[in-house]
Amino acid sequence: MSLSVTDTALLSIALIDLAGIILWIGVCLHLAYTKMDLMLEHLKNCPAIMTRAPLRHGGPWGKLLLVGGISGIVTFPKFYLKRGEISSEDLANFPGPLKRKLVALQWSVICLLLVMISFGAAVKSGFL
Structure with missing residues (x-):
C-alpha cells in the first residue's frame, strides 16, 4: 500500500x-x-511563583509544570502584574538569556499545540 x-x-x-x-x-x-x-531565586518575591514552588519536589511532572508556569508568567507578565501576583523588580532582574529561552519555549509549545489541535479538528470534521 502506497501513500499519496x-x-x-x-x-x-x-x-x-x-x-x-x-x-x-x-x-x-x-x-x-x-x-x-x-x-526561583530571581522570582522569590512573586506570589504566583512561590505558590507553585512546591511542585519542584513533585518529580519530573512537577518540575515540568513549574517550568511551564514560570515560562507563562515570564511570557505574559502584564496579566500577573495587574493582579499583583508578580514583582516587577524580580521580573526586571531576571536573567535575559534565560528569559528569552523561556519565552521561546512558551511560544513554541503554543504553536505546536495549535498545529495539533487544528490537525485533530480537521480529521474529526472529515476534512482530511
Whole structure:
C-alpha cells in the first residue's frame, strides 16, 4: 500500500509536531534540573511563583509544570502584574538569556499545540 503525496505530507507534519513536543518536554526538563534554583531565586518575591514552588519536589511532572508556569508568567507578565501576583523588580532582574529561552519555549509549545489541535479538528470534521 502506497501513500499519496497528501497523505505523506500530513503524516510528515504530524510526526514533526509530535517530535517537537517531545523535544520541548526534554528542553523543559533540562532547564528544570539545571536552572530551577536560579529561576526561583530571581522570582522569590512573586506570589504566583512561590505558590507553585512546591511542585519542584513533585518529580519530573512537577518540575515540568513549574517550568511551564514560570515560562507563562515570564511570557505574559502584564496579566500577573495587574493582579499583583508578580514583582516587577524580580521580573526586571531576571536573567535575559534565560528569559528569552523561556519565552521561546512558551511560544513554541503554543504553536505546536495549535498545529495539533487544528490537525485533530480537521480529521474529526472529515476534512482530511
